[in-house]
Amino acid sequence: MKTQNSLIRIITRVEGLPVFGVLLLLLLAFLITAPDVFTHPLIYMSFLQTVPPQLVLGLGLTLIITAGEIDMSFPAIVALSGFVFSYFFKNFDSPYAVWIGFFLALAAGALVGYTNGLLIAKLGVPSIMATLAAQFFWYGITILLAGGLQVDIGRVESTSVHDIFTGRLFDIVPAQAIWSLGLAVLLWFILNRHKFGEAIMFIGDNPNVARVMGIDVEATKIKLFTLMGVIAAFAGLLLTIEINVFFPTQGSGFMLGVMAAVFIGGTLISGGQGSIVGTLFGAYIIGSLQAGVVATGVTSYWVQSVMGLIMVVAVVINVVIGEGRMGDISFRLPQWANINRNKPPEVPPQRQ
Amino acid sequence: MTNDPVQPYAVQLINIEKYFGSVCALKNINFNVEKNEIVGLIGDNGAGKSTLVKILTGVFPPSSGQMFISGNQVDFTKYSVQQAHAMGIETVYQDKSLGEKQVLWRNFFVGREITYPFGFINVKKEKEIAKEIMLNTIGFRSKGITVNSKVSKLSGGERQGVAIGRAMYFDAELIILDEPTVALSLKEVRKVLNFVHKIKEAGKACIYISHDIQDVYEISDRFIVIDRGEIISSIQKKDITLIALDDFLLEYAHGLKDGE
Ligand SMILES: Nc1ncnc2c1ncn2[C@@H]1O[C@H](COP(=O)(O)OP(=O)(O)OP(=O)(O)O)[C@@H](O)[C@H]1O
Ligand SMILES: [Mg+2]
Numbered sequence: 001m002k003t004q005n006s007l008i009r010i011i012t013r014v015e016g017l018p019v020f021g022v023l024l025l026l027l028l029a030f031l032i033t034a035p036d037v038f039t040h041p042l043i044y045m046s047f048l049q050t051v052p053p054q055l056v057l058g059l060g061l062t063l064i065i066t067a068g069e070i071d072m073s074f075p076a077i078v079a080l081s082g083f084v085f086s087y088f089f090k091n092f093d094s095p096y097a098v099w100i101g102f103f104l105a106l107a108a109g110a111l112v113g114y115t116n117g118l119l120i121a122k123l124g125v126p127s128i129m130a131t132l133a134a135q136f137f138w139y140g141i142t143i144l145l146a147g148g149l150q151v152d153i154g155r156v157e158s159t160s161v162h163d164i165f166t167g168r169l170f171d172i173v174p175a176q177a178i179w180s181l182g183l184a185v186l187l188w189f190i191l192n193r194h195k196f197g198e199a200i201m202f203i204g205d206n207p208n209v210a211r212v213m214g215i216d217v218e219a220t221k222i223k224l225f226t227l228m229g230v231i232a233a234f235a236g237l238l239l240t241i242e243i244n245v246f247f248p249t250q251g252s253g254f255m256l257g258v259m260a261a262v263f264i265g266g267t268l269i270s271g272g273q274g275s276i277v278g279t280l281f282g283a284y285i286i287g288s289l290q291a292g293v294v295a296t297g298v299t300s301y302w303v304q305s306v307m308g309l310i311m312v313v314a315v316v317i318n319v320v321i322g323e324g325r326m327g328d329i330s331f332r333l334p335q336w337a338n339i340n341r342n343k344p345p346e347v348p349p350q351r352q
Numbered sequence: 353m354t355n356d357p358v359q360p361y362a363v364q365l366i367n368i369e370k371y372f373g374s375v376c377a378l379k380n381i382n383f384n385v386e387k388n389e390i391v392g393l394i395g396d397n398g399a400g401k402s403t404l405v406k407i408l409t410g411v412f413p414p415s416s417g418q419m420f421i422s423g424n425q426v427d428f429t430k431y432s433v434q435q436a437h438a439m440g441i442e443t444v445y446q447d448k449s450l451g452e453k454q455v456l457w458r459n460f461f462v463g464r465e466i467t468y469p470f471g472f473i474n475v476k477k478e479k480e481i482a483k484e485i486m487l488n489t490i491g492f493r494s495k496g497i498t499v500n501s502k503v504s505k506l507s508g509g510e511r512q513g514v515a516i517g518r519a520m521y522f523d524a525e526l527i528i529l530d531e532p533t534v535a536l537s538l539k540e541v542r543k544v545l546n547f548v549h550k551i552k553e554a555g556k557a558c559i560y561i562s563h564d565i566q567d568v569y570e571i572s573d574r575f576i577v578i579d580r581g582e583i584i585s586s587i588q589k590k591d592i593t594l595i596a597l598d599d600f601l602l603e604y605a606h607g608l609k610d611g612e
């Protein structure tokens with residue numbers, strides 16, 4: 001019992017460890033069911049190539065959800081940034097066109113995020129409404145600007161931007177995997193070791209507490225949404241540069257998968273606590289599911305159901321561990337088989 | 353009242369008024385708190401106590417009036433929570449003082465982190481000091497609670513202890529407690545009152561707001577009674593017994609009813 005408890009404590013202490021366990025189990029399951037595919041390094045390289053844009057989005061969204069907010073506009077930003085980049089890259093006659101396009105795309109993301117932030121922090125529009133409206137609006141604008149057409153930017157392959165962000169390190173490791181990992185490290189330090197991150201956690205926990213402790217809640221939210229805009233634009237850039245083409249619907253399939261990655265990772269929907277490490281593994285869980293289930297030979301119809309199942313398992317594990325009820329549960333398991341059990345009251349310290 | 357220039361008041365309010373739109377929440381508020389005086393602020397729901405606290409602590413400015421902190425006039429156009437902290441005013445609220453899902457060491461320093469360059473937090477230093485505050489300033493001996501514990505693990509009284517200890521560590525001249533004992537059990541209330549005694553021992557001033565007259569009576573040196581935005585009475589503890597104070601408040605409330 002003692003050793004069991006200390007083991008539980010270790011598991012709960014190390015950030016993201018349970019999610020990492022889920023990822024390992026998943027890969028193990030794939031290794032058994034589709035050994036041909038999963039003993040070959042190619043599949044892992046392909047994960048490192050396809051997961052980063054969603055991972056980058058998930059990292060930004062982790063901060064947003066930790067602050068007790070939500071952002072539904074990132075798919076539109078992914079499209080907008082891809083369009084801005086391809087447009088300027090194609091139509092700007094300058095050797096620096098690729099960099100101009102790159103930074104203008106980030107700026108476009110910042111602009112969308114900033115206006116989201118203004119609506120939410122200054123006018124008090126709930127973030128789910130403000131960003132849902134932004135999603136429609138900016139997605140519409142992008143389609144209009146692009147005339148509904150894709151933009152081919154094959155020439156981007158010979159540019160420095162392409163080599164730096166989506167090249168192959170040692171000819172095998174996709175650069176975007178390194179960039180997204182680097183961003184994860186940076187954002188981990190921002191969230192857990194910087195006063196901006198501390199402000200985010202306290203705002204998500206209780207904005208009134210944050211305010212009376214001297215945090216500028218409004219300014220922090222505006223900065224946060226602007227940052228999310230830039231991060232989403234960066235995800236859009238990774239996507240567009242990797243596949244050498246902008247297509248207007250890019251990013252539109254990301255919404256649910258990215259959210260699932262964040263929640264699988266253990267970030268609380270109620271705010272106040274977020275796990276960057278969890279999101280990192282969560283994104284790879286989601287990414288490997290899509291490719292992995294297909295590789296196992298079962299029909300791709302299974303993907304969604306398996307995803308839902310994994311999400312439930314991960315979230316339950318996180319809830320149990322997060323509330324320190326692991327010991328409780330192993331202790332009470334027999335009791336739970338009885339449907340008519342009386343739920344033990346879980347009274348939080350007295351509150352009015 | 354003599355205003356000794358050598359020993360200015362911890363805080364002095366002159367003709368403070370506050371309107372929310374056309375609603376008058378405070379009018380003609382004049383009062384002082386001496387250094388090392390504990391003032392009990394009493395009044396019915398909606399009397400304006402919390403509004404007064406928010407003005408004192410820089411959450412919002414008054415519509416008009418002046419305020420001096422330790423003899424220095426406050427410029428309300430620049431006054432903020434941070435500035436109140438810098439001038440030595442700290443507040444402990446019933447439920448707005450601590451982030452519940454956050455660990456204790458973060459709660460001690462949130463809003464005024466000890467940082468390295470570029471705003472990165474010096475976690476080691478913050479934890480050291482938080483530990484020191486818990487042991488020495490507030491005498492926290494609850495076992496199983498460390499600086500790494502989450503607030504949600506603490507009892508209500510312990511939470512207020514943390515908030516009061518934090519205020520004392522930051523060298524507050526005036527600590528304001530706005531209903532710090534709401535919904536606490538008797539045992540927990542006792543803990544909070546003991547923390548308030550420590551404020552007095554440390555030579556600091558305190559404004560204590562509570563609907564529990566017995567607690568207010570025990571803690572305070574003086575009582576200020578506020579009703580519908582106005583101060584109606586200021587009574588030294590030595591001039592009144594608990595029973596007489598209780599009677600006064602009851603009679604006053606009845607008097608109002610009869611008058612209406
Ligand atoms: N932000 C606000 N906007 C408008 N009216 C307000 C605001 N804050 C307080 N009031 C009004 O000001 C009056 C005083 O409220 P206040 O919260 O100061 O009372 P209180 O004495 O603290 O009461 P309680 O004992 O219930 O806490 C009330 O009539 C309240 O409705
Ligand atoms: Mg009040």
